[in-house]
Amino acid sequence: xxxxxxxxxxxxxxxxxxxxxxxxxxxxxxxxxxxxxxxxxxxxxxxxxxxxxxxxxxxxxxxxxxxxxxxxxxxxxxxxxxxxxxxxxxxxxxxxxxxxxxxxxxxxxxxxxxxxxxxxxxxxxxxxxxxxxxxxxxxxxxxxxxxxxxxxxxxxxxxxxxxxxxxxxxxxxxxxxxxxxxxxxxxxxxxxxxxxxxxxxxxxxxxxxxxxxxxxxxxxxxxxxxxxxxxxx
Numbered sequence: 001x002x003x004x005x006x007x008x009x010x011x012x013x014x015x016x017x018x019x020x021x022x023x024x025x026x027x028x029x030x031x032x033x034x035x036x037x038x039x040x041x042x043x044x045x046x047x048x049x050x051x052x053x054x055x056x057x058x059x060x061x062x063x064x065x066x067x068x069x070x071x072x073x074x075x076x077x078x079x080x081x082x083x084x085x086x087x088x089x090x091x092x093x094x095x096x097x098x099x100x101x102x103x104x105x106x107x108x109x110x111x112x113x114x115x116x117x118x119x120x121x122x123x124x125x126x127x128x129x130x131x132x133x134x135x136x137x138x139x140x141x142x143x144x145x146x147x148x149x150x151x152x153x154x155x156x157x158x159x160x161x162x163x164x165x166x167x168x169x170x171x172x173x174x175x176x177x178x179x180x181x182x183x184x185x186x187x188x189x190x191x192x193x194x195x196x197x198x199x200x201x202x203x204x205x206x207x208x209x210x211x212x213x214x215x216x217x218x219x220x221x222x223x224x225x226x227x228x229x230x231x232x233x
Contacts (some may be wrong), residue, residue, distance in 0.1 A: 004213060005087065007209060013083050017077045017202065018078070018195050019199070020074070021067075022194055024071075026188070028063050028067055031060060032184045036082075067083055068120070086120060087100035089095075096127065098116075103120050117151075118147065125142050125143075129142060150197045157191060160187040162186055164184045
């Protein structure tokens with residue numbers, strides 16, 4: 001009998017982290033707007049005090065550090081859930097296009113990261129639907145219609161992130177700082193629907209993964225190992 005590994009807790013943790021990211025997106029947007037307003041004041045020729053400049057810089061720096069830490073943690077928890085889900089699916093079908101190791105590594109390889117994770121996610125949805133149909137004649141258990149939006153927003157978000165990083169790194173005048181701030185706010189706005197859709201992606205598949213366990217009558221094995229190249233990752 002195939003033994004799958006528990007994934008519900010990983011799904012819940014990943015979702016919680018995404019909600020925290022969404023909260024920081026909102027906070028970051030308003031903070032960037034305050035900076036934008038400050039920059040427009042300077043560019044108009046009005047004077048501002050050093051205390052205002054310092055307060056803005058400290059606020060932006062703190063939010064940036066918090067956002068980076070939370071976002072990185074969110075990415076890790078998502079990939080851990082994603083890999084475990086793909087590993088479990090491997091036990092249900094005779095063929096999948098990739099391994100669970102590849103499901104994790106594909107996020108980090110240049111160019112491949114632009115399409116492979118999406119292909120794997122779509123395969124998870126499609127294969128799970130096929131298994132449920134074979135076992136219960138249930139059709140359209142989960143839809144892939146919004147996966148394109150999810151992946152498109154992810155790509156756009158990363159492009160904007162690169163623009164913000166490069167603009168901020170090379171900013172040496174008010175105009176470049178203003179452009180970087182605007183790009184940052186746009187990135188925050190993109191991050192809102194991206195976070196919401198990502199939560200839906202995880203929740204929908206997690207629900208159907210539990211149904212898949214029930215349909216196949218599998219037992220769950222729990223292990224304490226957590227090495228990167230081990231399915232326990």
